[in-house]
Amino acid sequence: MQPTVDMPRAGGRLEVRDLTVAYGRDRPVIRNFSFDLPEGESLAIVGESGCGKSTLLTALAGLRAPVSGRVTWEEGAITDLKTSFVWQSLALFPWKRVRENLELPLLLEGRNRYDAAEREHLVAEMLEELGLTGLEKRFPSELSGGQRQRLALGRALIAKPEILFMDEPFSALDALLRERLQDVLMSLRRKHPVRLLFVTHDIAEAVFLADRILVLGARPSRILACLENPAHTLADEPGLRDRAVNFDMIRTVHRTLREAADTRDGSPRLSDVDPLTADDLLKKEEGAC
Numbered sequence: 001m002q003p004t005v006d007m008p009r010a011g012g013r014l015e016v017r018d019l020t021v022a023y024g025r026d027r028p029v030i031r032n033f034s035f036d037l038p039e040g041e042s043l044a045i046v047g048e049s050g051c052g053k054s055t056l057l058t059a060l061a062g063l064r065a066p067v068s069g070r071v072t073w074e075e076g077a078i079t080d081l082k083t084s085f086v087w088q089s090l091a092l093f094p095w096k097r098v099r100e101n102l103e104l105p106l107l108l109e110g111r112n113r114y115d116a117a118e119r120e121h122l123v124a125e126m127l128e129e130l131g132l133t134g135l136e137k138r139f140p141s142e143l144s145g146g147q148r149q150r151l152a153l154g155r156a157l158i159a160k161p162e163i164l165f166m167d168e169p170f171s172a173l174d175a176l177l178r179e180r181l182q183d184v185l186m187s188l189r190r191k192h193p194v195r196l197l198f199v200t201h202d203i204a205e206a207v208f209l210a211d212r213i214l215v216l217g218a219r220p221s222r223i224l225a226c227l228e229n230p231a232h233t234l235a236d237e238p239g240l241r242d243r244a245v246n247f248d249m250i251r252t253v254h255r256t257l258r259e260a261a262d263t264r265d266g267s268p269r270l271s272d273v274d275p276l277t278a279d280d281l282l283k284k285e286e287g288a289c
């Protein structure tokens with residue numbers, strides 16, 4: 001797929017071949033996964049609880065060695081790439097103020113990489129982008145949930161990583177705040193090109209943020225589909241969330257998950273009882289208060 005979105009892009013092709021990952025001597029959580037992620041594309045991983053999304057993400061990030069198979073980044077080993085992480089827990093340093101949390105990745109870049117004036121400038125710029133100017137002396141515990149999430153995003157992006165891994169970064173937030181954070185992330189990406197590889201339970205979030213969506217099934221864990229996302233090519237256009245292409249893609253992902261669950265459970269076919277079309281969904285949205 002040729003992306004038409006005017007979004008700076010980072011990174012070459014990712015190839016995953018026959019990847020098998022296990023915890024200790026337990027039965028493998030994921031077995032023989034193979035898929036490709038074309039140059040520069042971002043990936044969302046979705047699927048029901050326990051299907052191995054986080055396990056796969058940690059293997060892609062090089063944090064868990066596979067039992068067999070390989071993960072190949074065209075640019076080199078994952079350890080040669082500049083990566084960053086946002087976990088569900090956010091992992092902010094509670095004893096450090098907002099400013100210090102943001103500055104830390106710049107300090108860790110190496111003693112001479114950024115001098116004090118540059119660090120000050122970059123932190124001030126990021127605070128502005130995050131809408132956190134004026135809160136720099138607070139501790140994370142003195143921020144709202146949404147402000148903490150923004151701080152975690154800013155800390156992950158301030159040193160300009162090539163790849164940002166995220167595991168359910170916005171899951172603790174209500175739907176509207178989630179959307180606002182997704183917008184902040186898209187805006188930061190325009191300034192700091194970064195490739196996203198992330199796990200989410202929110203299919204709308206996957207469709208809004210990713211070029212490609214890897215849909216996993218459970219029991220046994222398997223790849224149900226690796227879907228190109230035509231909605232994401234319009235990511236810079238206003239009102240994308242209300243467009244039919246967006247609803248269509250959300251529906252396709254839902255259907256893929258439901259059909260897999262139907263086949264497995266032998267229970268009533270959920271995929272047969274959802275008569276909603278993209279138009280119905282649009283009408284529902286318009287009528288929502």
Ligand SMILES: Nc1ncnc2c1ncn2[C@@H]1O[C@H](COP(=O)(O)OP(=O)(O)OP(=O)(O)O)[C@@H](O)[C@H]1O
Pocket residue numbers: 023026029047048049050051052053054055056
């Ligand atoms: N550290 C661990 N040791 C042993 N088993 C683990 C460990 N972490 C996860 N598992 C098991 O691996 C399987 C997949 O877990 P994983 O967290 O990857 O799934 P997930 O799809 O991300 O789940 P969720 O959506 O609930 O977060 C589960 O059966 C889980 O119990």
